[in-house]
Amino acid sequence: MTIAHMENIVKRYGSQRVLDHIDLTIEQGEIVGLLGPNGAGKTTLIHSLAGLIRVDSGEITLFNQQLTDHIQEIKKNIGLVTQDITVFEDLTARENLEFFGGIYGLKGALLKQRVDETLEFVGLKEQAKKLPTKFSGGMKRRLNIACALVHKPKFLIMDEPTVGIDPQSRNHILESVRELQRQGTTVLYTTHYMEEVQSIASRVVIMDQGHVIAQGTLDELVENLQHEEKIVLEVAAEPTEAVLEKLRNLDGVKKVVQDGLKLQIISSTGAGNLDRVLSIVKDTGGVRSVSAEKPTLEDVFLTLTGKSLRDGEEG
Ligand SMILES: Nc1ncnc2c1ncn2[C@@H]1O[C@H](COP(=O)(O)OP(=O)(O)OP(=O)(O)O)[C@@H](O)[C@H]1O
Ligand SMILES: [Mg+2]
Missing domain, CATH: 3.30.2130.10 (VC0802-like)
Structure with missing residues (x-):
């Protein structure tokens, strides 16, 4: 089954075409790694898919439904981990999850159960009563991911979830993504780190300047460079x-x-x-x-974009 499909998507900011005729299909059960240098349009693509911004032209379908016609229904089945961490600093970890679960219509015993399961899943069970202000960057990120998972989305979209965090949290996140895939969740995963894509992605999409410039499995992409x-x-x-x-x-x-x-x-x-x-x-x-x-995947990227993936790591 096709989870997400974008056809001929154009998004302009002023005179700049930030998404310039994008075609993209994501199938159920895939972990798609989305790579691209700073400013390539990755976040814009993700926000378009999640229905946060409107595109100028083209068609987006999720779960075989038109995004514009079924936006509320579709959003219930999407989890979005934004590039900047969005959690409430004056709510405890548990209260954050209760808030986000509530938005998705969970309540009572089911809400409590999902909050418990999700805290456990991201390894924050022991920290449930603490405020995020007491957390390390990696723990905050895991809480942020939990907020996107509490309603059990079918499709999880993650925008550079491992930038600037400790290796332990990073491994925990990568392992969680693999586990979600085993449970049937489809994942779109944006990163600057080549080794993350190499370790978890079943397919890679490379973007530059608003275009998808290459896509395929790792082997297929490297094969072209042989x-x-x-x-x-x-x-x-x-x-x-x-x-x-x-x-x-x-x-x-x-x-x-x-x-x-x-x-x-x-x-x-x-x-x-x-x-x-x-x-x-x-x-x-x-x-x-x-x-x-x-040649490695890094070379595929360099050859196609002329830029090193590492350029924007700090940004
Ligand atoms: N709201 C906006 N208004 C005007 N220009 C924007 C807006 N959002 C993004 N842009 C521009 O669109 C281009 C793509 O931005 P986007 O954030 O999608 O890139 P990105 O691939 O996510 O980059 P990064 O790796 O730095 O996160 C950039 O040139 C950016 O300046
Ligand atoms: Mg971005």
Whole structure:
């Protein structure tokens, strides 16, 4: 069954097309990893799907119903973990969950049961009576996730839920997402962390500048790059723009990425550029190390967007 479907979605802010003809389908039971650099449009896409903002054109269906026609009904089956943590700081963990459960129409014994189960699920049972002001970032995030789960949504949307939290909470969250999938929940998961996508996503969607620029399983995405050669160099001094330009102008070179003294040169297969690359970078005062590497998902992202996923980690 199709859980969510977006067709030809356009969303403008002023003259900027933040979502520029997006097509996306999410099937039941998937964990879809949504990747993209800062400003790609991930949050806008998520807010459109969750019915928080209206798109300018195109069609969105959830659970095979038109979003605009059945918005209240659909929202009951969605859980949204927003990019910024949204919990009430002057309510205890339990009271936060009771509040959010109440919004979804839960009450009485059922509400209590769901609140207990959900606190247990996110590992906050012992903290139920505490205020979030006493919590670490990771605990606050887990409470925030609990608020999105208390009504047992069929479709959980998470917008960078692991930014800036401790490794233990992060692992707990990833494990929870896997467990939710085992229980039949469908998940759309946005992150900057490649290894998270590699560890939990059954399918990956890469966005840039309002477009979906690639999607597929991890294997499919990396497979496309098997047709490329990657040379990784560490040079003695930072290369000048002239050196970078010479590298870019070599036959078969698709992309040159510089990060301090580290250079990556991605060419099409058979370009055989190693000798030429080495002779060009001699101008930088020498080469400290050279290697040829197999492409990873990080490379898929770099090749497609020209940006490192890590760019916006703090943002
Ligand atoms: N309410 C708004 N008004 C005007 N412009 C907006 C608004 N919301 C988003 N934008 C712009 O739309 C673009 C996409 O923003 P969005 O927040 O969807 O990106 P993102 O992929 O979630 O980025 P990040 O990784 O930083 O969270 C950005 O250029 C942003 O400035
Ligand atoms: Mg965002």
